[in-house]
Amino acid sequence: MTRLSGLTRRTVLSGLGAGAATAALPIQPAEAKDLTVGFIYVGPKDDYGYNQAHAEAAAILKKTAGVKIVEEEKVAETDDVSKTMESMIKLDGASLLFPTSFGYFDPYMLKMAAKYKDAQFRHCGGLWTKDKHPMNTGSYFGYIGMGQYLNGIAAAHATKTKKLGFIAAKPIPQVLINVNSFALGARSVDPSIATTVIFTGEWSMPVKEAEASNSLADKGVDVITCHVDGPKVIMETAERRGIFACGYHANQAKLAPKGYLTGAEWNWIAVYNKFIAEAKAGKPIENFVRGGLSDGFIKMSPYGPGLNAAGRKNVDTVKAEIMKGGFSVFKGPLKDNKGNMVVPAGKAFVETAVELESQNYLVEGVLGAIS
């Protein structure tokens, strides 16, 4: 590297004057026609979870011709992310940005979108509303509840104690849908199964997650799943305690080679490929995309050795049913765990139903409380 010697007062000043974009050129000249895409993650790229699910897709995209990927991990949901977006646009020449964490949207991404009107922003989280948010922004999101429903079915076939455990971050609708779907999946096989939920209060707090896994195992729970950003420590603890685990976000089979049954995974590459194809073709990039298992937005991990033939067959059958479309996990009559009717008889909600987006209950068969 000889560039350091060239970094004189003059080059710095010219950098100030000419703008950072020109100053960045000598380091890594990006081909003019390359599409530069920025990925921003809230946690580490190798968390075996939420962030890894996105980073795995980014890694595939890196091999795509004509696309340059820039990535940044562990970016806080503060002005830090605004600066990261700005830096990607200014210093790397990024024209399409994927800020992947829910909290990046408002106000950070919206602020940057207003400032850089030529750049396109697509946010993971389903918050974009037409006429309310700028047209160079958008949302993509997946419905992963069905995946947790299938996890529940698999868990029901593996459990001997009839006690399942769910370690969850926060009692917000997205998480509650997963907890309830898992419990309903298990109870569709055997209504006597109980699912204990523990809320850790944080998206990523490995110490509490390990404590929760151990205390569930101590209580006789023999299948665990979760909704936290990085399921790593939960899967490892389950394996060490000799119990089964269902994955979430990404494939965690490596962490629990004996106990891993299956898992609900994001399949973001499908979404990113679509966006990037549109961008490269010069077409407008869609503003709002969402889908579930039947749309290819999510997928199930390959079965682990802990799941018997009957379990595999049951999951396969229900999955085939879901793939046809229109499947409902939440259908009446359905009571919450306090005995209130939450879905009346004759009513059924498909995964896209708006009623589910404000879910604030735990269904019958879940042991635990929201507040």
Place this chain on the structure above:
Amino acid sequence: MADAATMSTPIAVTADTDRYWPLRRMAEALAAPLLALAASAVLFSLLLLGLGQSPLEFLELVWRGAFGSWFSLQNTLQRAAPLLLTALCVALPGQLGLVVIGGEAAVVLGGLAATVVALPFVNTSPAIVLPVMALAGMAMGGLWIGITGALRARLGVNETIASLVMAYIGLALFNHLVEGVFRDPASLNKPSTFGIGEDNMLGTVPGLDVHPGTPVGILACILCWVLIYRTSLGFAGRVTGGNPRAAQLQGLPVGRLMILACVLGGACAGLAGTIEVAAQHGRANASLAAGYGYTGILIAFLARFNPLAIMPMAVLLGGLGAAGGLLQRRMGLPDATMQVLQGLIFVSILASETFYGRIAWFQPRGAGK
């Protein structure tokens, strides 16, 4: 601990006999951290070489990402803003020999209090909302760290442990309140309080893309320096830091001084949280717990609890934060690389404490020879 060297110096003797010693003392105080920074740079370069990366490329990217362009420099200054104030939360009690590490809770609770207290006034005017927020945030932060100070002063509870445990309690309380009584029901998947409204938010400093947190933080550092080094109250505090028993024998209100230092430090951290809300988030939510309170500990120790030295150190750490992203993108280094570098700097600076008093040239001459 940081003041052991300066406190033990016989000021009266040297003033007569060695007029240049104060200058050389200042040079010593500059040389030690600079040497430490150089040492950490060398250690870190060895690590990079071990990884097959170029240290020169690393340095150039740090320069480019942190200071090398107008955008980078403003990025650095803005990141330094909350750090200036959270470092004061450690430095002020630190001057009295207290190691308070729970500033994070004062930041989040200060931000929450500022938001909640301002909510009834959101339809009046920013001229009312912003001062109310600042007062509420500082009061809350001061109260929270003040409890730690009172526990120490009145009951002899170790302030380091107490502040750490209080930080856990504070963060849990914050989550409980934001997800419970103060929650805006419309904030479904990211629980938040109601917003203070776009009109009441702080803009940027005119001509800059930096919010007023940076000038406020600088002003706070200067005021704290004056308080510590140019007032009798500050002198009493430093005497307490040198030897609390001796201070007590002199009739100084040691307990009250300790509580006051904690309250003032907490108020600074509470103000940091307030500014984060007023300038960035517009509402209180989990984004407030971004670790500023913890980075502040690092900065205060690097600055040896001197408020003026906090300024360059906060800019240094802010700059490392600003450059971190570019390093990830250009060199493919994981985020943890920056933590390793920060750790090396921290250890080097702590080790450089032993440098003080070792080199004769920096020491007072004439008297005692």
